[in-house]
Amino acid sequence: MRHCLARPYIFNLFDIINGQFKINASDAAMKIGVLALQGAFIEHVNMLRQLGAEAVEVRLPEELDALDGLIIPGGESTTIGKLAVEYRLISPLRRFARAKPTWGTCAGMIFLAKDIGNQEQPILGAMDIAVDRNAFGRQIDSFETDLDIAGLTAEPFHAVFIRAPVVTAVADGVDVLARLDDGRIVAVRQAHLLATAFHPELTDDLRLHSHFCAIVRETLA
Numbered sequence: 001m002r003h004c005l006a007r008p009y010i011f012n013l014f015d016i017i018n019g020q021f022k023i024n025a026s027d028a029a030m031k032i033g034v035l036a037l038q039g040a041f042i043e044h045v046n047m048l049r050q051l052g053a054e055a056v057e058v059r060l061p062e063e064l065d066a067l068d069g070l071i072i073p074g075g076e077s078t079t080i081g082k083l084a085v086e087y088r089l090i091s092p093l094r095r096f097a098r099a100k101p102t103w104g105t106c107a108g109m110i111f112l113a114k115d116i117g118n119q120e121q122p123i124l125g126a127m128d129i130a131v132d133r134n135a136f137g138r139q140i141d142s143f144e145t146d147l148d149i150a151g152l153t154a155e156p157f158h159a160v161f162i163r164a165p166v167v168t169a170v171a172d173g174v175d176v177l178a179r180l181d182d183g184r185i186v187a188v189r190q191a192h193l194l195a196t197a198f199h200p201e202l203t204d205d206l207r208l209h210s211h212f213c214a215i216v217r218e219t220l221a
């Protein structure tokens with residue numbers, strides 16, 4: 001894939017000492033789904049498996065039942081929304097995101113948001129954020145940059161943005177985890193919900209997936 005060229009992340013001693021990559025019994029017991037209707041879902045599955053979690057592709061409502069957490073991948077949010085309606089997944093996904101850790105990347109962030117302006121497309125409306133779908137326009141539709149992300153140790157995170165959205169407003173209870181240099185918000189957390197405007201699954205950096213596994217682990221404790 002053209003956008004896989006991001007600099008690989010090398011585990012360093014700091015992360016190892018901090019236990020960022022420790023695979024323990026609770027990671028192994030953890031079952032995380034990746035919504036597999038469209039987009040970059042395989043890459044998320046592979047990263048979760050590298051961390052020792054059980055990762056499964058989700059296409060049917062009943063496949064949500066046994067999950068401890070869910071990732072909604074990047075792709076095209078209008079297509080993901082349309083297919084979710086066709087597969088009768090909208091209500092089950094809304095129920096899931098109310099109760100259990102759910103992480104949306106890029107199109108997944110749009111799909112999770114409560115407010116996407118006047119775009120007519122099915123969304124879950126689970127997270128108290130407003131999102132601008134076409135924030136970077138056509139001229140700069142893709143770029144890569146290093147981000148400082150709250151809660152991640154050591155070096156900045158190399159983030160790949162592809163026709164990415166940004167968060168334009170957050171309600172009380174939503175923590176901003178990362179901003180671009182110009183101040184625009186590109187990563188947020190609200191309790192058990194996580195959203196990132198970029199594609200961590202297109203790099204070798206496992207830290208955000210590890211962070212999501214930690215959120216899932218918190219809810220299982």
Ligand code: GLN
Nearest residue numbers: 074075076077106107163
């Ligand atoms: N712009 C796309 C959308 O509206 C998202 C792009 C992506 O997920 N890389 O869904």
